[in-house]
Amino acid sequence: MVSKKFRARGIAATVAVLSLGLAACSSGGDGDGDGDTGAKGGDGDLIKVGFSQLGAESGWRTANTESVKASLTKENGIDLTFSDAQQKQENQIKALRDFIDQGVDVIAFSPVVETGWDEVLQEIKDAEIPVVLVDRTVDTTVEDPYVTWIGADFHSEGVKAGEWVKENYPDAKIFEMQGTLGSGAQVDREAGFDETVGADKIIGKASGNFTRAEGKAAMEAALQAYPDMNLLFAHNDDMGLGAIEAIENAGKVPGKDIVIVTVDGVRDGLQALVDKKFNFVVECNPVFGDQIVDAIKKVHAGDDVPKETIVVDKTFDQSITQDEVDARLY
Ligand code: AHR
Numbered sequence: 265m266v267s268k269k270f271r272a273r274g275i276a277a278t279v280a281v282l283s284l285g286l287a288a289c290s291s292g293g294d295g296d297g298d299g300d301t302g303a304k305g306g307d308g309d310l311i312k313v314g315f316s317q318l319g320a321e322s323g324w325r326t327a328n329t330e331s332v333k334a335s336l337t338k339e340n341g342i343d344l345t346f347s348d349a350q351q352k353q354e355n356q357i358k359a360l361r362d363f364i365d366q367g368v369d370v371i372a373f374s375p376v377v378e379t380g381w382d383e384v385l386q387e388i389k390d391a392e393i394p395v396v397l398v399d400r401t402v403d404t405t406v407e408d409p410y411v412t413w414i415g416a417d418f419h420s421e422g423v424k425a426g427e428w429v430k431e432n433y434p435d436a437k438i439f440e441m442q443g444t445l446g447s448g449a450q451v452d453r454e455a456g457f458d459e460t461v462g463a464d465k466i467i468g469k470a471s472g473n474f475t476r477a478e479g480k481a482a483m484e485a486a487l488q489a490y491p492d493m494n495l496l497f498a499h500n501d502d503m504g505l506g507a508i509e510a511i512e513n514a515g516k517v518p519g520k521d522i523v524i525v526t527v528d529g530v531r532d533g534l535q536a537l538v539d540k541k542f543n544f545v546v547e548c549n550p551v552f553g554d555q556i557v558d559a560i561k562k563v564h565a566g567d568d569v570p571k572e573t574i575v576v577d578k579t580f581d582q583s584i585t586q587d588e589v590d591a592r593l594y
Contacts, residue, residue: 310343311564314363316373318400319351321444321474322502323530327594328374328399328550335553342557351376351444351473357384364391370560372396377446378403385409394563398556401448412559412569416548416577418449422456424546424579425497425525429461432544433523436461436495439486441479441507442471443499449474449548453499453527467493472503479503483510495523501533501545508541519543529580531592537584547577550594 313336317329329348336344345366349356353376363371364387371393375381378401385406388395395410401418402409429436438461443450450471458466468490472479479502486493487510498504504526511518518524518541526533529547536542552575562569 310338310341311370311560312343312345312366312368313370313372313560314345314347314359314366314368315398316347316349316356316359316363316371318349318356318374318376320348321351322476322500322528323532323594324500324502324528324548324550325474327530328552330594331551331553332398332556333553335557336560340557341561349376353377353380357381360384360388364388364393368393370394370396370564372398372556372560374399375402375448376400376444378448378451379446381409382406396556396559396563399449401452411563412571412573414552414555414559414573414575415448416575418452418548419456421527421546421548421577422453422458423460424456424577425453425527425544426457426460428544428579428581429457429465429495429497429525433495436465436523437490437492438466438495438497439483439490439493440466440469441482441486441496441498441503442469443474443503445471445473447474450499457497472498472506474500474502476502476506479506480510481506483507484513487511487514487516493522496525498524498526500548501526501528501530501536501542504542505532505536508536529578529592530594531589534580534584534589534592537580537582538586538589540582543582545580547579549575549577 315332320326336342347359349359356376360371371388381402381404385404389406397410397413399415442454468486470482470486472482496507498507504524508518511522516522523543525544526542527546527548529545533542533545537545555573559569
């Protein structure tokens, strides 16, 4: 039995440069798998790609989907079949099996959680379809489950959030709002943050599943359960934005009575910084469709690709200006 576990992190990372396109999603074409990767006039020359997106749970995800659809176009040599799993792993597994049945040239997917992929990844491998892993990571016993992975360093995002808290609010009583439990983004952000601030500083945790509505509900419960809490670390902007509503409804002032630190840096999140309701945001840049296209073309052509490509992230505090927020593309 293969027992080695593969996760997308750590070694041989290539730092990537970000870019944004503006076209729409393409579909159709039959693809001939001939390894010719340039932009072509006939659909027969296109690379057939099945892309399984995990959902549409957040502003980040919407921006990521727009970037994927803007880049994986016929003009760029790609015949895209796009599927939204609505944050359900079973939907995603079904989409991956459909891609196998359709005989796509390359499968790309962003896994909603890390585990539970062994069977379908083995089926993809048996069908000899290369996998480009996007955004989140997998934890599987299948050997060499993907050719290349492109995404953010979630662990480092958690560390950056933790370092800011440690420097500015060393005695904070922290409530940590986790993303979708078992997702790479939750597991690694939590590990990076907790080891940086120290577990004793965290007085409570609950998941808001990366959505605004569940973030609000989690914060309402937390305000009751942890009345001493004075700092929220939310694993994404949307949950933090939902938490603002709960905090204001409870008669407290977000950004003052409860300091708020989040991850993502979508426009609404950065606006909350300008409005002094968020205090610190670690960026997780969703706009890397061009890099996905590049990886797909190389993988299809059999060219060498790095095992990992890390998308570069920045951080923002309340010194951000309204002009910077207005200029934000997502
Ligand atoms: O995997 C990336 C995370 O997923 C983003 O931080 C979050 O907003 C999204 O739901």
